[in-house]
Amino acid sequence: xxxxxxxxxxxxxxxxxxxxxxxLSDLTFTLYAGRFYFLTGASGAGKTSLLRLLYLAQRPxxxxxxxxxxxxxxxxxxxxxxxxxxxxxxxxxxxLIEHLSAFDNVALPLRVAGHAEKDIAGPVRDxxxxxxxxxxxxxxxxxxxxxxxxRVAIARAVIxxxxxxxxxxxxxxxDPDMAAKLIRLFEMLNRQGTTVVVATHDxxxxxxxxxxxxxxxxxxxLSDPTGALRYPPRKLT
Amino acid sequence: MRRSSVLGRWFTAGxxxxxxxxxxxxxxxPWVIAIMVAMTAIALAAGLALGNAVSAAKAExxxxxxxxxxxxxxxxxxxxxxxxxxxxxxxxxxxxxxxxPQAELDALIEPWLGTGIAAATGSAIPVPALIDVRLxxxxxxAQLAAIAKRVTPVAPSARIDAQSNWLRPVFxxxxxxxxxxxxxxxxxAGALAAAVLLxxxxxxxxxRDTIEIVHLLGGTDAQVARVFQRSIGYDxxxxxxxxxxxxxxxxxxxxxxxxxxxxxxxxxGALVWSDWLILAVVPVLATLLAMLTARLTVLHALRKML
Numbered sequence: 225x226x227x228x229x230x231x232x233x234x235x236x237x238x239x240x241x242x243x244x245x246x247x248l249s250d251l252t253f254t255l256y257a258g259r260f261y262f263l264t265g266a267s268g269a270g271k272t273s274l275l276r277l278l279y280l281a282q283r284p285x286x287x288x289x290x291x292x293x294x295x296x297x298x299x300x301x302x303x304x305x306x307x308x309x310x311x312x313x314x315x316x317x318x319x320l321i322e323h324l325s326a327f328d329n330v331a332l333p334l335r336v337a338g339h340a341e342k343d344i345a346g347p348v349r350d351x352x353x354x355x356x357x358x359x360x361x362x363x364x365x366x367x368x369x370x371x372x373x374x375r376v377a378i379a380r381a382v383i384x385x386x387x388x389x390x391x392x393x394x395x396x397x398x399d400p401d402m403a404a405k406l407i408r409l410f411e412m413l414n415r416q417g418t419t420v421v422v423a424t425h426d427x428x429x430x431x432x433x434x435x436x437x438x439x440x441x442x443x444x445x446l447s448d449p450t451g452a453l454r455y456p457p458r459k460l461t
Numbered sequence: 462m463r464r465s466s467v468l469g470r471w472f473t474a475g476x477x478x479x480x481x482x483x484x485x486x487x488x489x490x491p492w493v494i495a496i497m498v499a500m501t502a503i504a505l506a507a508g509l510a511l512g513n514a515v516s517a518a519k520a521e522x523x524x525x526x527x528x529x530x531x532x533x534x535x536x537x538x539x540x541x542x543x544x545x546x547x548x549x550x551x552x553x554x555x556x557x558x559x560x561x562p563q564a565e566l567d568a569l570i571e572p573w574l575g576t577g578i579a580a581a582t583g584s585a586i587p588v589p590a591l592i593d594v595r596l597x598x599x600x601x602x603a604q605l606a607a608i609a610k611r612v613t614p615v616a617p618s619a620r621i622d623a624q625s626n627w628l629r630p631v632f633x634x635x636x637x638x639x640x641x642x643x644x645x646x647x648x649x650a651g652a653l654a655a656a657v658l659l660x661x662x663x664x665x666x667x668x669r670d671t672i673e674i675v676h677l678l679g680g681t682d683a684q685v686a687r688v689f690q691r692s693i694g695y696d697x698x699x700x701x702x703x704x705x706x707x708x709x710x711x712x713x714x715x716x717x718x719x720x721x722x723x724x725x726x727x728x729x730g731a732l733v734w735s736d737w738l739i740l741a742v743v744p745v746l747a748t749l750l751a752m753l754t755a756r757l758t759v760l761h762a763l764r765k766m767l
Contacts, residue, residue, distance in 0.1 A: 280677075280767070281673075281677055281767060282767065283767060301764070301767075304767070305676075305681045308676075308677060308679040309678075313677055321480075321674065332674075332675070332678055333678045333679065336675060336678050336679050336680040336684065337679060380678075
């Protein structure tokens with residue numbers, strides 16, 4: 225993170241898959257620490273592609289990206305894991321590992337980071353309690369409901385206390401009540417200092433987080449309905 | 462050959478859950494490795510046995526020289542043989558000599574011609590007189606020439622040969638077989654590596670989603686490779702042990718059969734304890750080779766992913 229609270233900066237970024245036309249064009253914006261961002265846009269607008277750039281699953285075709293003060297374009301491949309550990313991801317389709325229990329799915333980022341087993345059980349139980357899944361700790365993903373799977377995915381994304389949480393349509397597969405609960409979870413996390421980026425096409429959600437900033441994608445180009453991207457908020461204290 | 466659930470474990474020590482289920486990774490691999498190890502051990506045992514036979518035979522006859530007195534007249538033959546023995550005794554580098562007794566010579570031809578030839582035909586078969594000479598070192602051309610120089614004047618019917626010359630084609634054939642056995646061992650090692658490579662690629666494809674998630678959560682290539690390497694290592698160790706046991710049964714059975722032949726050259730090819738030690742190392746090397754192949758294959762494949 226830079227001194228002015230900037231954690232992500234995109235400069236004229238474009239992305240194309242193969243030789244097709246660009247799915248993202250001329251993206252220039254900055255994300256700041258501790259903010260809550262909604263990324264909106266119609267289906268096919270490029271939300272998932274932009275999130276993939278944010279969680280380093282994809283490199284752009286052009287432009288520059290700076291993440292946590294480091295040039296993410298020239299970052300050697302060997303250093304990607306360290307950068308990725310600072311980013312929590314909630315996938316649209318959860319992407320839980322089917323043969324692992326809820327506990328082991330949530331423990332995955334800690335094990336990847338090399339934590340000792342004795343240091344894993346406590347935090348994993350705490351986070352599963354936080355998302356209300358204490359009684360489903362040993363359940364396999366196949367036996368969990370959509371909402372429960374989503375909460376396991378969120379728990380997995382935040383267990384390692386990432387600097388930024390990226391969620392792709394996290395409420396797309398759950399009922400409105402559960403969607404509201406999930407957004408409250410994100411808000412709680414955001415209040416603890418994590419930058420949150422939630423991609424959604426559900427405009428009702430935006431009203432549920434009053435201080436959120438909105439990024440709108442339209443055919444791969446970014447608009448700035450709140451002005452927050454063109455006129456960034458002051459440094460947070 | 463399904464093993465316990467501790468296989469294909471997590472990255473951290475002490476964890477007992479599987480990142481990638483072992484059943485999805487191994488398949489027929491332990492059996493393929495078992496067959497490869499068995500064939501390798503058998504080929505290696507053959508190579509070692511041939512090597513032992515060649516070494517033993519060479520040690521025995523390397524310094525051996527045979528002097529034949531090829532003379533049909535028995536009295537002349539005996540006289541020349543006696544003079545040749547005396548002449549050879551004076552040559553430097555001769556460790557010992559022995560004139561083969563007539564009774565032994567008769568015994569040599571008895572299986573083909575029978576006994577009582579002299580009584581039946583009135584004259585004995587003119588078998589050459591044989592003098593078996595032992596030199597201190599291998600029989601070189603210079604030493605053969607020195608022997609000829611001393612023997613020929615006193616025994617003009619003498620023919621002098623290094624014993625190793627007679628068996629050279631046999632030795633050459635045995636060495637060729639030994640080389641062939643080693644080539645087979647190398648080919649089997651290559652085939653094992655290829656089989657592991659295919660298995661690792663297949664397992665990578667089958668577990669691509671899991672690997673991608675682990676990557677996105679900050680997992681390193683080395684961590685992912687370690688999971689595959691360890692899993693294939695277990696497969697190789699189990700398969701290798703079974704393969705070695707199979708090979709032992711085959712080698713011991715063949716050994717017993719060859720012992721029954723009672724042929725000197727074959728007997729000298731028996732495996733010694735150091736050979737058994739080398740055979741025992743085969744599954745260990747196969748396991749290391751399989752793990753190394755799996756690691757390199759997985760790392761190579763992962764480098765193509767972001």
